[in-house]
Amino acid sequence: MRAEDKARVVEEVIRRVWTEKIEDAQKGKTPLHTVINDTVYHERNRLSAEKKSKTVRQSKQYWKRVNKELLSASEEKQKEILKELVTLFTKEIVGNFNDNVYKFATGVLPVGLSVLLNTISPRVLISHFPRLPDISDRVIIRGEVEQIKALHKKGTVILVPTHSSNMDSIVVGWALHKIGLPPFAYGAGLNLFSNRIISYFMNNLGAYKVDRKKWNKVYKDTLKEYATVALENGYHNLFFPGGGRSRSGAVEQKLKLGLMGTGISAYINNLKNNKEKPNLYVVPCTLSYQLVLEGENLSEDFLKETGKSRYIIENDEFSQVRRILNFLTSTLRIDSRIYVHFCPAVDLFGNRVDNDGISYDNRGRKVDTTRYVLVNGEVDHLHQRDCQYTRNLGKKLSQAYLKYNVIMSTNIVAFVIFKMMKLNNPGLDLYSLIRTGEEEWTFSVDEVLLALDKLMNQLWSLEKNDKLLMDERLSGASTQDVLDRGLRHLKVYHRKPALLRKGEAIIANEPKLVMFYHNRLLHYGLEIE
Amino acid sequence: MVKYDSVGVLGGGSWGTTLAHLLGLNGQNVLLWLRDEKSCQELNDRHLNKKYTNETLISERVTATTSLEEVALRCEIITLAIPSHAFRKVAYELGNYLQADQILLSACKGLESKTYARMSSVLEEETCCQKIGALAGPNLYKEILSGHPSATVVASSFHEVIWKSIEVYSSKNFRVYGNDDLAGVELGGAIKNVIAIAAGIMDGLNYGSNVKALLLTRGITEMSRIGIQIGANPLTFTGLTGVGDTMVTCTSPLSRNYQVGYCLAKGETLESILENVVTIAEGVNTAKVLHDFAQSKGLEIPIIEGVYQVLYEKRDVMDVIFESMQRKASWEIDPTFTADA
Numbered sequence: 001m002r003a004e005d006k007a008r009v010v011e012e013v014i015r016r017v018w019t020e021k022i023e024d025a026q027k028g029k030t031p032l033h034t035v036i037n038d039t040v041y042h043e044r045n046r047l048s049a050e051k052k053s054k055t056v057r058q059s060k061q062y063w064k065r066v067n068k069e070l071l072s073a074s075e076e077k078q079k080e081i082l083k084e085l086v087t088l089f090t091k092e093i094v095g096n097f098n099d100n101v102y103k104f105a106t107g108v109l110p111v112g113l114s115v116l117l118n119t120i121s122p123r124v125l126i127s128h129f130p131r132l133p134d135i136s137d138r139v140i141i142r143g144e145v146e147q148i149k150a151l152h153k154k155g156t157v158i159l160v161p162t163h164s165s166n167m168d169s170i171v172v173g174w175a176l177h178k179i180g181l182p183p184f185a186y187g188a189g190l191n192l193f194s195n196r197i198i199s200y201f202m203n204n205l206g207a208y209k210v211d212r213k214k215w216n217k218v219y220k221d222t223l224k225e226y227a228t229v230a231l232e233n234g235y236h237n238l239f240f241p242g243g244g245r246s247r248s249g250a251v252e253q254k255l256k257l258g259l260m261g262t263g264i265s266a267y268i269n270n271l272k273n274n275k276e277k278p279n280l281y282v283v284p285c286t287l288s289y290q291l292v293l294e295g296e297n298l299s300e301d302f303l304k305e306t307g308k309s310r311y312i313i314e315n316d317e318f319s320q321v322r323r324i325l326n327f328l329t330s331t332l333r334i335d336s337r338i339y340v341h342f343c344p345a346v347d348l349f350g351n352r353v354d355n356d357g358i359s360y361d362n363r364g365r366k367v368d369t370t371r372y373v374l375v376n377g378e379v380d381h382l383h384q385r386d387c388q389y390t391r392n393l394g395k396k397l398s399q400a401y402l403k404y405n406v407i408m409s410t411n412i413v414a415f416v417i418f419k420m421m422k423l424n425n426p427g428l429d430l431y432s433l434i435r436t437g438e439e440e441w442t443f444s445v446d447e448v449l450l451a452l453d454k455l456m457n458q459l460w461s462l463e464k465n466d467k468l469l470m471d472e473r474l475s476g477a478s479t480q481d482v483l484d485r486g487l488r489h490l491k492v493y494h495r496k497p498a499l500l501r502k503g504e505a506i507i508a509n510e511p512k513l514v515m516f517y518h519n520r521l522l523h524y525g526l527e528i529e
Numbered sequence: 530m531v532k533y534d535s536v537g538v539l540g541g542g543s544w545g546t547t548l549a550h551l552l553g554l555n556g557q558n559v560l561l562w563l564r565d566e567k568s569c570q571e572l573n574d575r576h577l578n579k580k581y582t583n584e585t586l587i588s589e590r591v592t593a594t595t596s597l598e599e600v601a602l603r604c605e606i607i608t609l610a611i612p613s614h615a616f617r618k619v620a621y622e623l624g625n626y627l628q629a630d631q632i633l634l635s636a637c638k639g640l641e642s643k644t645y646a647r648m649s650s651v652l653e654e655e656t657c658c659q660k661i662g663a664l665a666g667p668n669l670y671k672e673i674l675s676g677h678p679s680a681t682v683v684a685s686s687f688h689e690v691i692w693k694s695i696e697v698y699s700s701k702n703f704r705v706y707g708n709d710d711l712a713g714v715e716l717g718g719a720i721k722n723v724i725a726i727a728a729g730i731m732d733g734l735n736y737g738s739n740v741k742a743l744l745l746t747r748g749i750t751e752m753s754r755i756g757i758q759i760g761a762n763p764l765t766f767t768g769l770t771g772v773g774d775t776m777v778t779c780t781s782p783l784s785r786n787y788q789v790g791y792c793l794a795k796g797e798t799l800e801s802i803l804e805n806v807v808t809i810a811e812g813v814n815t816a817k818v819l820h821d822f823a824q825s826k827g828l829e830i831p832i833i834e835g836v837y838q839v840l841y842e843k844r845d846v847m848d849v850i851f852e853s854m855q856r857k858a859s860w861e862i863d864p865t866f867t868a869d870a
Contacts, residue, residue: 349629349659351657361624361656361657362653362654362655363621363624363655365624365625365657367629367657368628368629369629371628371629371630372629372630372659374630377532382689384687384688384689385660385687385688385689388659388686388687389659391686392659
């Protein structure tokens with residue numbers, strides 16, 4: 001957030017959240033005492049599970065004091081305490097964007113992302129990997145680039161990418177810079193700020209802090225209100241509606257739309273305040289990786305109660321500098337690609353918009369979107385209606401994610417092998433298949449090629465019918481070539497290679513990774529039989 | 530500030546006319562759209578729609594029109610009582626004039642034959658509106674026109690649609706319930722038409738009450754199997770639009786779908802029934818849609834499948850009944866319906 005806006009935005013967020021809570025209490029909904037008590041309870045609970053440190057000790061003391069004050073607080077005092085809490089959360093969330101640092105980070109350093117990542121430890125990099133390839137050959141930007149550039153001048157853009165890796169925000173940030181757009185505000189998990197150098201850049205690439213361990217309602221409302229006010233002030237935003245990185249490796253289909261809902265709130269506020277550019281545009285974006293940095297940890301987590309047990313992973317590959325470097329060097333050397341595909345933009349109601357920001361229905365008729373948000377003829381909020389609009393928008397995003405998912409050789413080869421594993425063991429569920437299946441899954445190259453051939457036919461047909469996108473390097477490639485490419489990538493980087501070839505046999509060396517890369521092709525009804 | 534002055538109903542058949550009449554009795558100004566100029570004039574001059582509702586005097590608050598544009602300009606809530614085969618075309622034409630704040634309700638208990646689509650999906654595809662719902666329930670139009678007590682369900686994902694519809698449609702003789710399971714409500718209304726054909730067949734054969742109870746209860750099971758596939762709540766099928774609508778349609782000779790089954794059992798051909806007895810029976814088309822759907826999903830729906838075979842494969846009624854009674858023995862409660870399944 002720009003320095004000149006920061007104080008005003010902070011003040012506005014505090015005012016709104018505070019006023020809303022007081023009004024709710026006056027209407028008989030939740031008494032202020034309960035609101036504060038609930039916050040204290042959740043925070044103390046959260047802190048009791050944290051590792052001991054000076055900060056944690058200080059925080060515990062703080063909440064103890066709040067709790068004590070609350071016991072004898074008059075109504076006026078309760079209002080005061082609430083304001084203090086909202087102020088605390090707001091200040092914690094707001095980032096420290098600095099234009100100069102942004103220019104430095106993205107402009108002065110010419111090789112972009114690689115150098116940005118390499119700043120984690122330049123000495124290590126220089127001593128071990130003096131000749132790292134240029135990232136701009138590896139991150140391929142495709143799709144409606146001109147549209148997002150046009151729309152960011154017409155209104156406020158909400159960019160909603162798929163989420164596979166903690167590298168996503170950096171990749172998207174770099175892609176936006178590459179196409180000449182300003183940085184987007186981004187709610188980054190606190191764990192991304194744990195490394196001081198990354199934290200410095202995150203702060204200055206438009207990131208604000210989201211502590212996903214904070215479950216109390218005041219915090220969540222403050223966070224949403226901050227996103228709303230930022231949007232109203234014309235800050236383009238980046239949300240990951242998948243609600244965390246895809247543990248399974250599949251394209252997200254069940255979206256968490258809490259933050260997305262702030263779009264409609266901001267739009268209605270803009271209309272009510274007669275803003276010059278009231279419109280918001282939603283641009284879905286797919287990020288397709290040939291190899292995923294945190295593949296091992298994510299797939300492991302997916303298997304452990306499908307991700308619930310460790311929703312917030314703090315110590316995965318992303319937090320290990322060497323793993324990032326290893327990932328970069330081993331994948332970039334073998335021509336590994338990351339596709340950033342900007343999908344066609346829609347409005348907040350899921351209608352297609354053109355480059356002038358005009359909305360159209362399915363039959364190509366212009367739509368006056370202000371009419372969606374009328375209440376008795378006047379523009380106004382209506383909570384359940386607005387939530388439902390956001391759910392409908394979520395369905396459109398899920399469809400776009402599938403349609404613009406770029407299919408890589410790693411996904412294709414893994415899909416064939418995993419399907420063959422399943423076909424050989426029809427009685428086993430997923431967990432048993434991976435954990436207790438055969439000691440060594442071995443398939444002959446010939447049978448793999450046969451299945452691969454069937455799959456490729458289906459994939460090309462799906463691409464022809466605009467149901468998905470294929471990695472452009474696969475165009476004209478033979479089945480053998482696809483297999484070779486897939487194997488070449490799947491045998492590098494991960495500690496235990498996903499697939500290996502030994503003579504005429506292909507071995508599923510790490511079944512959970514095979515499943516992980518296979519899952520990217522779920523939801524298309526593909527079969528190899 | 531946007532202002533509307535009427536409530537709209539599209540379709541001048543028996544159900545559309547009845548709904549318009551109900552709204553009129555509730556004190557609403559009603560615009561009833563129909564294609565036929567003569568019927569339009571008859572309604573406006575004499576408050577009659579003889580072709581569909583005989584001598585019943587329709588509320589004077591109902592104004593008939595042949596202009597979809599007029600309905601779209603003046604009505605916030607528009608109910609489409611249009612048969613499934615014509616539904617998309619009318620929705621598209623209406624869509625040329627609609628604005629995004631308007632509420633659309635489908636009163637058609639059918640599915641689209643080519644796409645398997647529910648009517649609410651057709652409305653979503655053909656218009657800019659999102660505030661879409663469906664109106665369904667055990668509602669025989671003759672009983673409603675006679676002023677007998679009755680209840681229906683308005684379903685929508687938007688609570689605003691439910692509350693506004695309840696406000697315009699509820700009256701002392703017509704109770705309206707809300708449900709946010711739009712898929713379940715639409716599906717129940719459509720599937721019961723197929724069950725009703727089966728019920729008509731049984732009555733045509735004078736098979737008595739036991740088999741009717743069998744059809745009703747096992748029909749609900751088949752409804753639930755299909756519903757679960759498309760994300761509906763199986764509990765919806767125990768309500769007005771499931772058990773309620775199936776019960777009334779299966780036991781009342783007034784139902785058109787029932788009449789189709791009854792005449793089939795008496796040896797008439799489907800073609801002659803559709804020409805001479807009933808002009809529209811949604812269950813005939815729905816049976817085909819459900820047959821195709823069940824095939825693609827591997828679902829077991831023996832009653833609906835039996836009706837399909839009689840209608841489309843011209844199989845002998847007795848053979849089909851015999852065959853379905855000889856099916857392998859199984860448990861009554863479908864394991865997929867249990868809470869921990």
